[in-house]
Amino acid sequence: MPLQFADRLNNVETSAIRELFKLLGKPGIISFAGGFPDSAMFDVEGLREASQRALTEEPGGALQYGATEGYEPLxxxxxxxxxxxxVKDIDPTGLIVTTGSQQALDLLGKTMISPGDKVIVEGPTFLATIQCFRLYGADLVSAPIDANGVQTDKLEELIKQHKPKLVYLIPTFGNPSGAxxxxxxxxxxxxxxAKYQTLVVEDDPYGDLYFGEAPPPSILALSSEVPGSREWIAHCGSMSKVLSPGLRVGWIIGQPELLAKATMCKQFSDAHTSTFAQATAxxxxxxxxxxxxxxKVRQAYGERAQAMGEALKRELGDAIEFTQPKGGLFFWARLTGAGGKVKDAGELAKRAxxxxVAFVPGAPFFAKEPDLSTLRLSFATAGIELIDEGVRRLARGIAS
Structure with a gap:
């Protein structure tokens, strides 16, 4: 007899990005696919010193079981x-530490979403969020975005129409949009x-990765300007993109009742985030x-983003449209089909x-009505010479 798996697994499928990675073993391939920080940017010496101090100053706290809410010094x-x-009026009790911001999203799914609940996400949005929320039975609704993020007039219409359990946004250098x-x-x-008493989840793993002028303050930071809004904001942060993804350190800031429920669910999951990682952080x-x-990382990523933008214009011309990112790790682009060139990003991915060269087609990032001409390119892990060569290869794929 075959195993009878949980019905909830019928709502999700394997990540298209993870499947793509299986194709990247080809020698010499240049990857613009992953959303990883460059390991050369890690402050290895600083982390080594931090871990040594953690073991020297409080070895019991670093190596023993710890509180589910998180290691108090962290x-x-x-x-x-x-x-x-x-962010005003924040103290250590106003946040809990999670095993990366990925777990923060999972805990929010567990605590907030019942099967059939409406959840509004950006179109496009983080693929793992789509999968996570669907796993808990969410009926996802896409809110349109432009270069300035989610279109708030359309968002209000969707909130009024669907009365969602929550709204999920990546407001700063979004993945994949870069908006x-x-x-x-x-x-x-x-x-x-505040008006509709709807929880807004602000996912902010990229907000510190700006290349020039700093972005606007986080939605959480601005909540002090809108009376009654703070209790309806849940903010997810992460050390993964700015320090090290291997530490798996993230956090949630939210109202006490939400944090209490999330902590309870975390107890069932992993008891607590690695105390050694927390003490090191x-x-x-x-x-x-x-x-x-x-x-250091802002300068390096800014130079690579500039190089990729110039290479795309030079090599692909009017075959591609994009907005130059001002931070984060990604270009979000659209194939135009100009001159009879390929317009389907899935087809281009095979040719590429x-x-x-590898990239991620944009379709999986849409919860509804995917735009098949879109694609995501990451500039984080390739040096400028590799970026130039990779874009030249991409141009040959479009032309073939």
Whole structure:
């Protein structure tokens, strides 16, 4: 007899990105596919010192079981970190530590979503969020976005129509769109949250990765300007893109009742995030090395983004449309089909692999009505020479 799996698995399928990675073993392939930070950017010496201090100063706390809510010194450092980014009235008890922001999303799914609940997401949005929320039975509704993020007039119409359990946004350098929600629209989102008493989940793994002018303050930071909105905001943060994904350190900030329920669910999942990782992250933040680390990665990623934008214009011309990203890790582009060239990104992905370059077609990032001409390109892990060569290979794929 075959195994009888849970019905909830009928709502999800294997990640298209993970499946694509199986094709990347070809020697010499240049990958623009992954959403990874560049391992060369990791502050190895700083992390080594932080881990040594963790073992020297409080070995029991670093190596023993810990509180589900998180290692207290790390919660304190994260509260300071968020205060430095304009979040007022935050203290260590106002957040819980999660095993990466991926677990934060899973905990929100567990605590908030019942089968059949409406959940509004951006179109496009983070693929793992689509899969996670569908696993818990969410009926996903797509809100349209443009270069300034989610279109708040359309969002309000969808909230009124569907009365969603929650709204999920990546307002700063979104994955995959790269879009950044304007300050005006952030205020409007807060007004909608308070007016309709709808939970807004702000996922912010990329907000510190800006290349020039800093983006607007987070929705959470701006909540002090809209009375009654703070209790309707859940903010997810992560150290993965700015320090190290291997630490698996993320966090949720939200109202006490939500954090209590999330903590309960986390107890069933992993008891607590690695105390050694948490102690290392706490010591690193305490050391004061983060500003220099951020400056380094901003410069490197900014140069690579500039190089990719120039190469795409030079090599692909009017066959592709995109907005130059101002931060984050991604280009979001659309094939135009100009000159009879390929317009289906899925077809181009197959050709590109044959030419020795990989990217992710955009269709899986849409919960509904995918745009088959879209694609996501990551510039994070390739140097400028590889970016230039990879885009040349992509151009040959379009022309073939």
């Amino acid at each position: 919660r304190t450092q994260l509260a300071h970190f968020m205060q430095s980014k304009g 950044t929600l304007s300050r005006e629209r952030r205020i409007k989102v807060l007004e909608l949250a 706490a010591q690193y933040l305490k050391s004061g090395r983060m500003p220099a680390t951020l400056a 692999i044959e030419k020795g």
